[in-house]
Amino acid sequence: MKGTPWWQAYFDDLYLELGQRLAAPDWKDSQQQAQAVVRMMQLVPPAQILDLCCGFGRHAIPLAKMGFTVTGLDYSGDVLAQAREDAARFEIDVAFCRGDMRDLPWVEVFDGCVMLGGSFGVLEEEMENERVFHAISAALRPGGRFFLDAANRDRIVCEYVPQRRQEADGVVRCVESRFDPVAGVNYACERWLRDGEWTERTHHRRLYTATELDRMLRRADLTPVAYYGGCDQSEFTTKSHRILVVAEKGE
Known part of the structure; x- marks a missing residue:
């Protein structure tokens, strides 16, 4: 299910x-x-x-x-x-x-x-x-x-960035991504640091x-x-x- x-x-x-x-x-x-x-x-x-x-x-x-x-x-x-x-x-x-x-x-x-x-x-x-x-x-x-x-999938695939980091106003966002070239799906795991505590979330998106x-x-x-x-x-x-x-x- x-x-x-x-x-x-x-x-x-x-x-x-x-x-x-x-x-x-x-x-x-x-x-x-x-x-x-x-x-x-x-x-x-x-x-x-x-x-x-x-x-x-x-x-x-x-x-x-x-x-x-x-x-x-x-x-x-x-x-x-x-x-x-x-x-x-x-x-x-x-x-x-x-x-x-x-x-x-x-x-x-x-x-x-x-x-x-x-x-x-x-x-x-x-x-x-x-x-x-x-x-x-x-x-x-x-x-x-x-x-x-x-x-734009064409650009993303050619210049793929598997890891990204942002930081502002006391918040840190780290993203680790993996692209499936057959399914055309980008999978990402996000980790957010706020007030000394980490929060993790995952998401994915079909790129066309x-x-x-x-x-x-x-x-x-x-x-x-x-x-x-x-x-x-x-x-x-x-x-x-x-x-x-x-x-x-x-x-």
């Missing part, structure tokens, strides 16, 4: 505390990223946007501030609580809700959907990851656009090539119309840090 998927427990209040102590949210940077994303998607306010796997709202809140009608969905109740708190602090109206990205309750509601921060690929089964694209397609209106931000993503998107009636290597709209290459895709749902 399978245990609880790692992502259902990973993004909790401890994740928020330690993550924000290592790298506090830069709202100015998030605002610039949000502006770049909607520019690439060619969306204008008050279009309805779904921020899938929205986390604590670092892009949903800036999007709403720009005049878009924003819904943010995440599985973690802890990060959603932080998102609602931040939205209230900024006096911004965002509809945050808890749910599973594979089973979206909306049908042809949104003009656009964004999935940022590399959330795609966390599910256990290959078909479950692809199922997310089909759910997004169903939630978009005909002609609606989807923006995906994913890790642009070729694989292109095929999966098309099977979900999401036709890629542009690929970029960064928010500056630079050309996507095998050396790009990220894969940024703009896809359009069929009419």
Whole structure:
């Protein structure tokens, strides 16, 4: 019998505390990223946007501030609580809700959907990851656009870093990783040191090539119309840090 998927427990209040102590949210940077994303998607306010796997709202809140009608969905109740708190602090109206990205309750509601921060690929089964694209397609209106931000497997494999260390504000984060080239899965063990106490967590993520993503998107009636290597709209290459895709749902 399978245990609880790692992502259902990973993004909790401890994740928020330690993550924000290592790298506090830069709202100015998030605002610039949000502006770049909607520019690439060619969306204008008050279009309805779904921020899938929205986390604590670092892009949903800036999007709403720009005049878009924003819904943010995440599985973690802890990060959603932080998102609602931040939205209230900024006096911004965002509809945050808890749910599973594979089973979206909306049908042809949104003009656009964004999935940022590399959330795609966390599910256990290959078909479950692809199922997310089909759910997004169903939630978009005909002609609606989807923006995906994913890790670039080609670059990661060529410049693989099996060990990393971060330190800030009294917190140390050590990560040991192993990549399975057949399954295309990156396995990681994280150890966090805080107040003299170590906490250990593991997680894994399926990494995709642009070729694989292109095929999966098309099977979900999401036709890629542009690929970029960064928010500056630079050309996507095998050396790009990220894969940024703009896809359009069929009419």
